[in-house]
């Protein structure tokens with residue numbers, strides 16, 4: 001099974017920042033890149049911050065761009081999304097629907113089980129996992145304790161060292177989350193977004209990783225800057241391939257580069 005992961009699309013309405021970021025054009029290039037992949041991924045995982053402000057008009061721009069994907073895709077919300085608008089904009093995505101305040105779901109139809117958590121907090125940038133969300137996770141993992149599983153969540157459950165992003169990281173429920181997942185040996189990976197770049201860290205008995213943004217990247221600065229910056233390092237995606245020895249991850253960039261040249 002081959003999964004592609006993209007993240008932090010930040011589709012936004014016209015404005016000064018949108019001209020700079022060009023989120024729509026970047027997403028189009030990303031979709032074209034994924035559609036050209038051979039072998040084609042079975043599924044695209046999109047790990048949150050689908051829009052900039054959670055506005056209906058932004059989801060109206062997002063949806064036709066995603067519908068150009070030749071590959072089925074799964075969505076999770078990030079801190080820039082709106083649960084209500086996301087559900088209303090993708091009514092045919094049954095896994096998003098329900099009357100719960102959070103969008104958490106499992107997909108059990110693939111060799112790799114997908115468990116999606118919602119770390120978003122309405123009107124805030126940071127993430128949380130409250131008791132209700134953690135209880136759901138504990139019960140869900142207990143149902144399939146040996147099947148290969150990935151957990152999706154927007155805010156990563158570790159400090160990255162990019163301080164101003166850690167300040168708006170998963171601020172509540174992180175220790176309890178780690179305690180819940182620690183006994184399981186079947187969690188291949190915790191796949192996250194929010195950081196707009198690739199970062200990895202051991203969490204419990206597995207590895208948590210973040211994915212590049214499809215448009216702008218968070219500047220790598222492990223010092224103590226007074227402000228958070230983004231830049232236009234090449235955007236990217238990840239490919240997660242499930243084989244006999246577990247999940248292997250490739251980081252890939254989007255863009256046109258010289259080559260290939262034969263060795």
Ligand SMILES: [Fe+2]
Pocket residue numbers: 008010049078194195196
């Ligand atoms: Fe983001």
Ligand SMILES: [Fe+2]
Pocket residue numbers: 049078079080154193194195
């Ligand atoms: Fe985010």
